[in-house]
Structure formats: C-alpha cells, structure tokens
Amino acid sequence: MTLIESPVGADVPLSIAADSPNRQLYEKLLKDVPDANVAGRRFLRRQLARAADLPNELPTDAEQVLQWSQTRCAAVAREYAEYLASRQQGAPRRYFHDKSHALYFLQHVAPTKEVDGAWLAGVLKHWRDVRFDGLIDTYLEELGDGVARQNHVVIYRKLLSENACDDPRDLSDEHFLQGAVQLALGHCSDEFLPEVIGYNLGYEQLPLHLLISAYELGELGIDPHYFRLHVTIDNASTGHARKAVQSLLDLMPVGEGRDEFYRRVTLGYRLNDLGIGSTEVIQDFDLHREVVSMLERKALFGQHMHSDYCRVENRTINQWLSTPGQMSGFLAALERKGWIKRGAAPEESRFWKLIEGSDAAMFGVFSGYEKQLLSDWIADGSQDSQRYPRAPRKQAQDEQDEAADPEIDILKLRLADLTPADQLLALIPWLSPRCHWRPAGLYATRRFIQLRAQLR
Ligand SMILES: [Fe+2]
Ligand SMILES: [Fe+2]
Structure with a gap:
C-alpha cells in the first residue's frame, strides 16, 4: 500500500501560549503531529473520568435508545412550536439581543464547528464492514460528500469570513475543549469505539438551541444555512440521529461484553456536556465588556497613530490609548463630550462617522465584527431588527x-x-x-x- 502524504496545514496558527493545553492539543491533533495519538489518548482518559461524574440521561437498556431518541426529538419540536408562537405574539428574541451578540456566538463556537464531524474520522478504514455504514455515511455527509457548498466545515468557514469574525485570538482555552474531544475521538477510535458511538449519539440529537439559533440568525441578517442544514440532516426519523442509534445497535457485541460496551457508550455520550456549550456561550456575552476589551486590544496598535491636537477632556487620544485599562473611561468621556449619542442611531454619533464609510478618518481600522460591536453598543437596543438586511443567497462555484x-x-x-x-x-x-x-x-x-x- 502506498500512502500519499497529505498537505502541511499552513492554515494552523503556530504560536499558542503554553497555558492553553486544550488549544495546544487541538492544534496538535489537527496537524497530526507524530505524538498526537498519545496525547489524544491521555486527554480522552482524563475527560472520560470527568464525564463519569455527570448525570447519565440515556436509558439503562440500549434497546430503548431508539424510543428515547424519538421521544426527545418530539419534545424539542413541541418546545420550538411554543417558542415560535411566543415570537408571533411579540416576545423578543430569546438568544441574541443584537447582531454583535450573534457574531460573538459564531466566533466562540468556531473551534468546535471547524472540526464538525471529526469524531468519526477514524471509522473510514472499516468501509468493508457493513456495521460501520451508518457512521461512515454520517461522516461523509458532514464532508458534504465532497461538494464544497455542502461540506459543513466549508460552510462554517465561509460564514465566519463573510461576517469578519474569524479571528480566534480572543477565545479562551475552554472554547477549544469540545473540538479537542472531537479530534481526539477521531484519532483514537480503534481504542475508544464505544465512546465514539456514544459521543456521536449525543452530538447528532437535534437540540432546541439549534432551531432557535437558526431562526434568530436569519432575523439578524446572518445566513442561517449551517444551522438549518443540521435541523434537516440530523433528524431522528432517517437522518444522523437515526443512523447514530442504528450504529449503536449494529456495533454492540451480541454476547459477552455487551453491558460493558454500553456502559462506555453512555460515558462517550456525556463527553458532549464538557466544556462551554452553545447556550453557555450565548449567556456569556456582555456587550459593554466586549466593546471595552476590543478597544483595549486596538489601543496597543493605535497609541502612536493620532495627532496631538486631538483631545478629549484635556487628554490627547495618544494619552488615552497609551495606558491599559482606560477604554471604559474613554468611552464615558466620549459620551459626556457628545461624540457618542447612546441610544440613538449610530449615524448620529460623530465618533461613528470617524469609523464608518470610505471617507472616514479611521476607515479600515475596525473589522466588520468590531464595527458591529460599536454600532450595537451605541444604538443600545434602540433599533429593531428591521435594520439588518437579509443575507444574500450564494452561487455555487465548486x-x-x-x-x-x-x-x-x-x-x-x-x-x-x-x-x-x-x-x-x-x-x-x-x-x-x-x-x-x-x-x-x-x-x-x-x-x-x-x-x-x-x-x-
Ligand atoms: Fe455537521
Ligand atoms: Fe450531523
């Protein structure tokens, strides 16, 4: 057999801080460095020990898992119908207060979404064994069967770059934990097959947050295709959720070892609950904190760029920017001086006019996501979602x-x-x-x- 070398990933950032073990492992597994499997195995053992302390929601008998999955899916459908009814009666969005909140979410779940399907990468070699068909078909569908516009990772990467929120620098190490779990399972699936099956079973169940996210992203002018795709593809009647149950039943030993196998499946299932999940990311968002920390990061680059006649409350802009920790005070000063009119359309603020538009003095300084943060912070909830144009539909160019x-x-x-x-x-x-x-x-x-x- 001749193995063809796969390309070296120049896309992977190389300088990761030593205090980011999850992120380091994530990069290692993604780049497939020589000792990645050893590190992945050790990591999985530690995470499985943590998962054992979490409550187990799977039925005690594997034969009941299909019924359990269908009941759960029906409950999610009911809860979503209630959500839609409440929205039609005028309830506000449940998840995303404004567009920058939604972009924050997309950015912070990116390490997981950018390796979508990775937990199944190790099962391809079993292509001759019919019992693996459900897992292999699921993996190939995550890959869009090789069609770019259907490949989940391509779709998510495009979504991030279209919304200019593909900068991973602000993410904490914890945001890489789920992605590292997925990559490690894909690398070590020979040793951890029951755990892979259990993780897949958990990941492929349709969660309520996916339905709500898709709905609210669309309202905010962000293409919800990635999320909608999972609503249809992961369905419990024929989709990935159904295939996940069938794979469990097909791959479980028939006699001795059956109970132990299922016990490990339930542990793998609980790996889904480690790290920061989608709803926690959404709850973590604080617009003021994000605006301030974004400006603090920018200040490092901008502290010598301003001329000294530019003053706010007797201090030059360079002075404001030169000492860390002053951005919250700077924003307050801009408000007092009338440069920013909180609660009004951003276009009415002098500060905004310095940022937005090709003639603006600071044109190009802020990314799309950073501008959205500032715009939402200035508007302070005063504008409804009508101001967000719908995302355009794209043409395929594969x-x-x-x-x-x-x-x-x-x-x-x-x-x-x-x-x-x-x-x-x-x-x-x-x-x-x-x-x-x-x-x-x-x-x-x-x-x-x-x-x-x-x-x-
Ligand atoms: Fe997916
Ligand atoms: Fe899926």
Whole structure:
C-alpha cells in the first residue's frame, strides 16, 4: 500500500501560549503531529473520568435508545412550536439581543464547528464492514460528500469570513475543549469505539438551541444555512440521529461484553456536556465588556497613530490609548463630550462617522465584527431588527475553484499507479479534519465514495 502524504496545514496558527493545553492539543491533533495519538489518548482518559461524574440521561437498556431518541426529538419540536408562537405574539428574541451578540456566538463556537464531524474520522478504514455504514455515511455527509457548498466545515468557514469574525485570538482555552474531544475521538477510535458511538449519539440529537439559533440568525441578517442544514440532516426519523442509534445497535457485541460496551457508550455520550456549550456561550456575552476589551486590544496598535491636537477632556487620544485599562473611561468621556449619542442611531454619533464609510478618518481600522460591536453598543437596543438586511443567497462555484488547484493535480498523479483498493486507502488521510475541506480533500472525498461503491 502506498500512502500519499497529505498537505502541511499552513492554515494552523503556530504560536499558542503554553497555558492553553486544550488549544495546544487541538492544534496538535489537527496537524497530526507524530505524538498526537498519545496525547489524544491521555486527554480522552482524563475527560472520560470527568464525564463519569455527570448525570447519565440515556436509558439503562440500549434497546430503548431508539424510543428515547424519538421521544426527545418530539419534545424539542413541541418546545420550538411554543417558542415560535411566543415570537408571533411579540416576545423578543430569546438568544441574541443584537447582531454583535450573534457574531460573538459564531466566533466562540468556531473551534468546535471547524472540526464538525471529526469524531468519526477514524471509522473510514472499516468501509468493508457493513456495521460501520451508518457512521461512515454520517461522516461523509458532514464532508458534504465532497461538494464544497455542502461540506459543513466549508460552510462554517465561509460564514465566519463573510461576517469578519474569524479571528480566534480572543477565545479562551475552554472554547477549544469540545473540538479537542472531537479530534481526539477521531484519532483514537480503534481504542475508544464505544465512546465514539456514544459521543456521536449525543452530538447528532437535534437540540432546541439549534432551531432557535437558526431562526434568530436569519432575523439578524446572518445566513442561517449551517444551522438549518443540521435541523434537516440530523433528524431522528432517517437522518444522523437515526443512523447514530442504528450504529449503536449494529456495533454492540451480541454476547459477552455487551453491558460493558454500553456502559462506555453512555460515558462517550456525556463527553458532549464538557466544556462551554452553545447556550453557555450565548449567556456569556456582555456587550459593554466586549466593546471595552476590543478597544483595549486596538489601543496597543493605535497609541502612536493620532495627532496631538486631538483631545478629549484635556487628554490627547495618544494619552488615552497609551495606558491599559482606560477604554471604559474613554468611552464615558466620549459620551459626556457628545461624540457618542447612546441610544440613538449610530449615524448620529460623530465618533461613528470617524469609523464608518470610505471617507472616514479611521476607515479600515475596525473589522466588520468590531464595527458591529460599536454600532450595537451605541444604538443600545434602540433599533429593531428591521435594520439588518437579509443575507444574500450564494452561487455555487465548486468546479471552477477546484480546476485551478495544483494539489488536486498532484493527488491525481499519485493515485494513477495504484489499484482501486490502494487508492481508497491512500485517500483516507485526505478525508481527515485537516484536509477534507480543501479542494483536494473534496476531490478525494468524491473519489472515495466512488471507489467504496465500486469495491463493495
Ligand atoms: Fe455537521
Ligand atoms: Fe450531523
């Protein structure tokens, strides 16, 4: 068998602080460095010990899991109907106060979403074993079956870049925990198969927060496609949730070891509850705190950029910016001096006019997300969601993008000398979380699907 080297991920940041163990492991697993598996295994053991202390909501008998999943899905559908009815009666959004709140959410769950499906990356090698079909099909669907506009990671990456909130610098180490769990399960699935099955069972159940997020993101002019896609694809009747239950039943031993296997499944299921979940990220948001910390970060770069005739309350802008911890006071001074009119449309504030528009003195200084924070902080809830235009629908460009990619040409050349069975094995590294969203990874996914169908 010839293995084709997968590309080195130049996209992964290299300088990670030593006090960020989850983030370090996340990068290690994503880049697949030589000792990644050892570190992943150790990490999983620690996380499983933590998960054992959490309550177990799965039924005691594996045979009841299908019924349990369907009952749970029906309850979520009921709660969502209640939510919609309350919104129609005029209730405010339940999750996102304004657009910057929603963008904060997208940014802070990004480490998890950018490795969507990763917990299943290790099952591809079992493609000849029919019991793995549900897990493999689920993984391939996470990869969009090799079509860029359906690949979950591509969709999420585009969503972040369209909304200019793809900067991971402000995320805490805890925000990388779920992503690290997913990557570690994908790396170590030979040893942790029951835990992979249990994690998959938990992750693929349709949660209420997904439905509400999709609805409210759309209201705020943010494309909800990624979230809506999961509402349909993860459904409990035929979708990923159903496949997750079937995979559990198919892969459980029939005799000895059955109870122990299921016990480990329930532990893997509880790994979903570690770290910071979607609803906690949403609750964590504090607009004032985010605006102040964003300005503190900016101040480092802006402290020598202003001319000294620019003064606010007898201090030059450079003086305001030169000492850390002054941004909250600076904002208050701008308000007192009438540069910022809180509670009014941002366009009415002199400060905003320095930021927004191609003629603005600070044009280009703030990213889209940073401007949204400032705009929402100035408006202070005074404007309704009518001001958010709906997100435009996009055209697909898969084939054009891929035709121009040299990585695909190299891959095709290397596959040319291999038998179909060896090609299939050689393609597997290209379907990893590190590669599958790249044009060559998408090509590899489509080729893997063809060969798998041909060779079975
Ligand atoms: Fe997904
Ligand atoms: Fe899914």
